Amino acid sequence: xxxxxxxxxxxxxxxxxxxxxxxxxxxxxxxxxxxxxxxxxxxxxxxxxxxxxxxxxxxxxxxxxxxxxxxxxxxxxxxxxxxxxxxxxxxxxxxxxxxxxxxxxxxxxxxxxxxxxxxxxxxxxxxxxxxxxxxxxxxxxxxxxxxxxxxxxxxxxxxxxxxxxxxxxxxxxxxxxxxxxxxxxxxxxxxxxxxxxxxxxxxxxxxxxxxxxxxxxxxxxxxxxxxxxxxxxxxxxxxxxxxxxxxxxxxxxxxxxxxxxxxxxxxxxxxxxxxxxxxxxxxxxxxxxxxxxxxxxxxxxxxxxxxxxxxxxxxxxxxxxxxxxxxxxxxxxxxxxxxxxxxxxxxxxxxx
Amino acid sequence: xxxxxxxxxxxxxxxxxxxxxxxxxxxxxxxxxxxxxxxxxxxxxxxxxxxxxxxxxxxxxxxxxxxxxxxxxxxxxxxxxxxxxxxxxxxxxxxxxxxxxxxxxxxxxxxxxxxxxxxxxxxxxxxxxxxxxxxxxxx
Amino acid sequence: xxxxxxxxxxxxxxxxxxxxxxxxxxxxxxxxxxxxxxxxxxxxxxxxxxxxxxxxxxxxxxxxxxxxxxxxxxxxxxxxxxxxxxxxxxxxxxxxxxxxxxxxxxxxxxxxxxxxxxxxxxxxxxxxxxxxxxxxxxxxxxxxxxxxxxxxxxxxxxxxxxxxxxxxxxxxxxxxxxxxxxxxxxxxxxxxxxxxxxxxxxxxxxxxxxxxxxxxxxxxxxxxxxxxxxxxxxxxxxxxxxxxxxxxxxxxxxxxxxxxxxxxxxxxxxxxxxxxxxxxxxxxxxxxxxxxxxxxxxxxxxxxxxxxxxxxxxxxxxxxx
Numbered sequence: 032x033x034x035x036x037x038x039x040x041x042x043x044x045x046x047x048x049x050x051x052x053x054x055x056x057x058x059x060x061x062x063x064x065x066x067x068x069x070x071x072x073x074x075x076x077x078x079x080x081x082x083x084x085x086x087x088x089x090x091x092x093x094x095x096x097x098x099x100x101x102x103x104x105x106x107x108x109x110x111x112x113x114x115x116x117x118x119x120x121x122x123x124x125x126x127x128x129x130x131x132x133x134x135x136x137x138x139x140x141x142x143x144x145x146x147x148x149x150x151x152x153x154x155x156x157x158x159x160x161x162x163x164x165x166x167x168x169x170x171x172x173x174x175x176x177x178x179x180x181x182x183x184x185x186x187x188x189x190x191x192x193x194x195x196x197x198x199x200x201x202x203x204x205x206x207x208x209x210x211x212x213x214x215x216x217x218x219x220x221x222x223x224x225x226x227x228x229x230x231x232x233x234x235x236x237x238x239x240x241x242x243x244x245x246x247x248x249x250x251x252x253x254x255x256x257x258x259x260x261x262x263x264x265x266x267x268x269x270x271x272x273x274x275x276x277x278x279x280x281x282x283x284x285x286x287x288x289x290x291x292x293x294x295x296x297x298x299x300x301x302x303x304x305x306x307x308x309x310x311x312x313x314x315x316x317x318x319x320x321x322x323x324x325x326x327x328x329x330x331x332x333x334x335x336x337x338x339x340x341x342x343x344x345x346x347x348x349x350x351x352x353x354x355x356x357x358x359x360x361x362x363x364x365x366x367x368x369x370x371x372x373x374x375x376x377x378x379x380x381x382x383x
Numbered sequence: 384x385x386x387x388x389x390x391x392x393x394x395x396x397x398x399x400x401x402x403x404x405x406x407x408x409x410x411x412x413x414x415x416x417x418x419x420x421x422x423x424x425x426x427x428x429x430x431x432x433x434x435x436x437x438x439x440x441x442x443x444x445x446x447x448x449x450x451x452x453x454x455x456x457x458x459x460x461x462x463x464x465x466x467x468x469x470x471x472x473x474x475x476x477x478x479x480x481x482x483x484x485x486x487x488x489x490x491x492x493x494x495x496x497x498x499x500x501x502x503x504x505x506x507x508x509x510x511x512x513x514x515x516x517x518x519x520x521x522x
Numbered sequence: 523x524x525x526x527x528x529x530x531x532x533x534x535x536x537x538x539x540x541x542x543x544x545x546x547x548x549x550x551x552x553x554x555x556x557x558x559x560x561x562x563x564x565x566x567x568x569x570x571x572x573x574x575x576x577x578x579x580x581x582x583x584x585x586x587x588x589x590x591x592x593x594x595x596x597x598x599x600x601x602x603x604x605x606x607x608x609x610x611x612x613x614x615x616x617x618x619x620x621x622x623x624x625x626x627x628x629x630x631x632x633x634x635x636x637x638x639x640x641x642x643x644x645x646x647x648x649x650x651x652x653x654x655x656x657x658x659x660x661x662x663x664x665x666x667x668x669x670x671x672x673x674x675x676x677x678x679x680x681x682x683x684x685x686x687x688x689x690x691x692x693x694x695x696x697x698x699x700x701x702x703x704x705x706x707x708x709x710x711x712x713x714x715x716x717x718x719x720x721x722x723x724x725x726x727x728x729x730x731x732x733x734x735x736x737x738x739x740x741x742x743x744x745x746x747x748x749x750x751x752x753x754x755x756x757x758x759x760x761x762x763x764x765x766x767x768x769x770x771x772x773x774x775x776x777x778x779x780x781x782x783x784x785x786x787x788x789x790x791x792x793x794x795x796x797x798x799x800x801x802x803x804x805x806x807x808x809x810x811x812x813x814x815x816x817x818x819x820x821x822x823x824x825x826x827x828x829x830x831x832x833x834x835x836x837x838x839x840x841x842x843x
Contacts, residue, residue, distance in 0.1 A: 062731050063637055063797035065645075079645050084795065085733075094733060095763035170663070172647045174553070269591075270559040272583060274737035276795045292761055294440065294522055303762045309736070311753045325588060360741045360793035361579060362551035362558035431778050432751060432759055435771045439760070452834060462832035465841075470781050470810050470829075472840050474774065477714065477806050479722025488842040501842055517722055520767040 034223040034231075037201040041219045043073035046120070048217055053118035053162065056090050058083045067119065076120070081172050082352055086282030087119060087126050088133060091157045094279075095303050098153065098289070102297035116160035118213075121194075124186030125177045125352035127165045129282035131189040134158060135344045136285055153302075162213050165190030165206070169234050171242050174353030176366055179245040182351065185235035195231045202227050246370060248337075248347070254372060255338040259330070263375045267368050268329035270361045275306035277355035277365075278332070283348045286312070307331045333368060389509040391444040392437045393418040393502070396426045396461075399450035399491045406495030414499040415506040418446065425449065427460030431471045434485055438518040444484050444509040448501070451489040461489070480517055483508040525573045525628055528694045529600060532626055533568040536692075542598035542624050544591075546581040547571040554651045554660075555636045559584070562598075573600065575653050578633040578676065579741075580789045582608040585618050586746035596622055602630035604678070604787035606687030607820025608743035611783055614820075614827060617746065627687030629695040632671070632679030634658070635792050639674045642667060678788025678801055681706030689823050706786075706805050713802065725770065731796040732769035734762060738790035738800055739776060744783040751775060777803045782811045782828030785820045 037045055049055050050071055057076040059068035066085040070076055099108045137154035168175075168184035177183065187193045191210035195202040202223060205211040214220065258264075278284045288305040292298055305312055308329075313322045322328050340348035349365075356364050395401040401422045407414065419442075423429065426449025434445045447468065455461040468487045476482045486508070488501045529547065536542045549560035549570040557576040562568050581599055585592060597618075601609060606627060613620050639648060639660060650661040658674060660667050672680065686697040713721060736752075739745045751759055752772050761768040777784075786808060790800045811817050814837065817828035 061796075062728075063641060064731075064795070077645075081645065081647060095765070173649055269561055269588075270584075272587065272737075272740040274740040274793070275735035276737040276793070279733050279735045280795060288762065290758075290762060292522070292763075297522070299522070301761075301763060304734075306735070309753070311749075311755070356552065358795045360737050360789075362553060362556045364552040364558075367552060432771075432775050435775060436759060439767050439771060452838070459832065462834065462836075463830070465836060465838060466815065466829055466832055467778070469814055469836070469838070469840060470807055471778060473810050474777065474803065474807060476718070477710075477721065478725040478770070478774065478803070479718050479720070481718060486842050487840065504842065518767050518770070520761070520765060 034202055034204045034227055035214060035220040036223050036227065037203060037220055039199055039201065042201075044219045045217065046070065046073050046076070048219060049118050049120075052115060054115040055118050055120060056087070057120040061085075067122075070120075078121070081170065082123065082125070082175070082354060082357075084354070084358070085280055086129065086352070086354060087122055088129065088282050088285070090117060090119060091130065091154055091161070092133065092137070092285060092287075095301055096153060098300045098302055100297070100299040116162070117157055118162045118164065120164045121166045122163055122190070123166050123168045123352070124182060124184065124188065124190070125168075125175070125350040126282050127163050127189030128182065128186060128350045129189070129352070130158065130163070132283050132340075132344070132346060132348055132350075133285055135346070162191045162209055163189065164192045164194050164203075167193065167195040167231070167234065167238075169196060169238050171238055172353060173243075174356045175242065175351060176245065176353060177351035178239070178242050179248050179351050179366075180347055180349065183235070184238035184242070185231075195234060197227070197230055197234065202231050204231075246366070246373065248369070251347075251369070251373075252338040252341040255334055258372060258375065259334070261375070263371065264326040264330045267333075267371060268326040271308075271325055271329050271363050272361055273308045273310070273325050273328060274360065275304075275308050276358045276360060278306035278308055279304060280354040280358045282350060282352055282354070283336070288312075307335070333365075333372075337369070387514055389415075389417045389443045389506055389514075390441070391418045391446055391502075391505060391509060392442045393420045393446045393448065394426075394429055394433060395420055395422055395490075396428075396449040396456075397422055397424050398456040399454060400426075400448035400488075400498070402492035403448075403490040403494045403498040406492065407498040408495075410495045412495055412499040414502040417506040417509075418502055425455065425457050425460035426464040427455075427457065429464060429467070431467060434471070435518070438480075438484065438515060439520050441515065441519050443512075443515045444486070444505060446486055446488065446501070446505050448488045448490050448498075451491055454491060481512050483512060484515060525695055526571065529573050529626070529628060530568050530571050532692055532694060533562055533571055533598065533600075534565045536598050536624055536626075537562070537565050537568065541596065543595040545571075545598035545600070546584055547600040548573060548577040548579065548581075551576065554648055555634065555639055571600070573628045575632070575634050575658065575671075575675075576651070577602075578635075578789065578792050580605045580608055580743050580787045582612055582743040583741060583746075583789075585609075585612050586743070589617075592618070592622075596624065598624040598626060600626050600628055601687050601690070602628060602633070602787075603682065603685040603687055604785045605743075606689055607684070607785035608787065610689050610820040610823050611744060611785065611827065613823060614825065615783075620823070624692070625687060625690045627690035627693040627697075629693075629698060630679075630685045631698075632675040632682065632685075633792075634674045635676040635788075637792075637797050638676075639669070642669055642673060676788045676792055678786050678791065681786075681805075684821070688821055707809060709802065710806050710809060726766050728798050728802075729770045729773055730764070730766035731798055732764065732773070733796055734764060734769065734772070735795060737793040737795060738773075741789045741793040742780065743787070743789070744780040744785070745776065747779075751779075773800070773803065777807050780804070781807045782815070782817055783819050784808055
């Protein structure tokens with residue numbers, strides 16, 4: 032299937048049509064901030080937002096998710112409300128790519144010790160049936176660094192439909208079979224015109240040209256492994272206050288804690304976002320904390336993103352969306368951290 | 384279905400108010416069966432968190448009671464407590480909780496009648512407010 | 523007078539004369555709207571120090587964040603009026619010793635709140651900020667806005683009474699003096715005029731956005747418990763979910779923990795990634811503390827934090843008759 036057009040005047044119809052069979056999420060306002068929120072009409076959508084303040088991971092991996100409820104009768108998994116598959120509008124390449132990374136953790140079958148394959152059912156139920164309408168990013172921000180990881184503002188990874196905002200209309204191109212299917216069903220679309228594909232390419236190269244040239248991340252994983260015991264982490268972490276703002280706004284951070292909330296003879300087991308920035312994250316029952324120091328926790332976050340995940344899944348756990356840079360209360364910029372590491376190691380080698 | 388009865392958590396200090404409650408009991412004074420008592424060493428031990436947690440878990444009201452000023456077994460526990468409560472109470476009202484949900488009193492070991500009166504009063508206040516909803520966590 | 527230059531000179535002198543081993547200041551951040559904390563230990567590094575409208579961080583948090591770093595060291599710190607009060611509180615609460623701290627006051631005209639600037643640019647990214655004194659210019663792709671300073675200052679600064687450090691060793695430039703300012707109380711009185719259920723709805727709307735990142739707590743100089751009550755899990759006092767009852771209890775109790783200790787520096791509000799109006803409750807508590815006990819946090823280095831003190835004859839109308 033080829034590229035199709037959606038006239039912006041028909042955007043409202045498009046959302047309504049999409050809502051018939053899908054629970055639609057799109058960038059919207061919560062308080063003074065932007066997040067991916069459930070929407071039912073065009074008015075609730077904030078089309079002007081740049082990178083949303085909160086990442087879309089919460090759609091598939093909510094902050095607090097009840098895994099099951101229990102009482103004297105037994106255990107029950109809470110029933111889903113609408114049961115409609117999820118459709119997301121307006122997800123930039125950095126965000127749609129993050130879903131692929133999370134899917135490596137939650138969606139791929141993990142070989143368990145008893146030889147059974149484990150997949151996270153709560154994630155799969157939502158993610159596998161979802162349709163992602165990606166959004167080509169025509170205006171990268173100064174905090175964007177997706178190009179560090181071989182990506183660009185017009186990346187289509189992780190999307191089902193690639194959408195380009197081309198002025199008074201959107202250009203849509205299917206990326207996956209799911210994408211082709213849904214575009215085939217929607218009636219408010221029209222065929223693309225000659226020159227549309229070129230226009231999209233032009234926007235892509237314009238967007239790319241506004242980005243700052245990337246740092247070379249080749250070999251970053253090994254560099255980090257070499258630096259594990261170096262005192263550089265103390266300098267890097269000196270100003271970090273160990274809040275979870277970076278973790279909770281990150282589209283790829285996925286650590287969670289499982290807590291029981293019981294009262295009387297009933298209760299529930301809840302999965303809740305956790306952050307490696309918190310001292311309690313690694314606190315052991317004995318009272319020993321293997322990551323008691325701020326420098327150890329900051330190191331963990333950087334190592335997980337740029338070394339451990341790479342080793343295990345063959346990809347960095349960072350899409351360069353820049354949210355952690357914008358949100359940090361003390362302006363601890365992850366790009367500066369990686370640059371420091373890069374320089375420090377080179378010096379380390381020359382000094383033997 | 385039986386009529387709703389207020390459930391009130393009474394946090395009583397060991398040396399005065401708890402003994403006052405005892406006296407009310409042995410003197411066979413009548414008061415509504417609405418309170419559940421938690422005995423603590425001193426009203427100074429009361430962390431505002433106890434009160435918030437009680438409301439969150441569904442108590443319709445909280446009564447905290449200690450020794451009269453000057454009578455604290457630990458000399459100054461209730462003075463420190465009073466400062467805490469003096470800030471807590473307006474703050475709870477400020478965020479929109481009903482003023483009478485959380486109340487404080489001083490009851491000595493000899494004031495069994497006062498204890499009965501205080502419990503009757505807070506029970507009436509809370510009955511008027513109805514069941515707590517605002518800070519109650521849905522389970 | 524150029525505050526930044528004077529600050530650099532002052533830091534260099536303190537380091538050269540070996541009066542401090544380490545100096546806490548600000549440097550230009552990687553983003554136009556925010557400065558970042560700077561740890562100076564050599565004279566060269568002092569040239570990176572700046573002071574301007576972006577220096578919102580209350581640096582006294584670092585005294586209690588990593589005590590090891592400061593043990594047996596003379597530490598200098600650049601302070602705005604509110605930061606100085608935090609340092610005083612840290613001294614009062616025996617977290618640091620007065621003789622180990624060199625306090626350098628800077629003349630403060632208020633710091634900006636990034637969220638207020640972004641609200642003015644309609645979500646467009648700011649790439650440059652120029653401070654013209656009464657006004658600031660913000661520039662981005664295809665726009666150039668001249669904003670009145672009052673439009674972008676942190677709400678803590680708009681209502682600031684003590685812009686100058688009250689306790690200092692060195693003061694750079696001209697002090698502004700006390701600025702009687704009751705505007706912060708107006709907001710509270712307006713809110714109190716609402717009905718209980720209106721107040722509850724507003725509070726709930728505000729606090730149900732909390733994502734429990736604890737940026738407010740960690741950026742607060744008065745929050746330095748080794749284990750915060752929300753992190754205690756034996757017993758587990760409150761749930762870690764984003765249920766509004768959980769988030770509200772966290773914030774209310776945190777407010778009470780900093781009652782009489784909050785200097786209203788506004789760091790929590792500026793740090794909040796969800797744009798929650800955190801200062802409102804802090805101000806209410808500070809107002810109660812002042813009205814009832816006559817205390818203002820961090821002004822008197824010989825005083826005692828309000829909540830660890832008492833008088834026998836205090837008003838107790840709120841106690842049941």
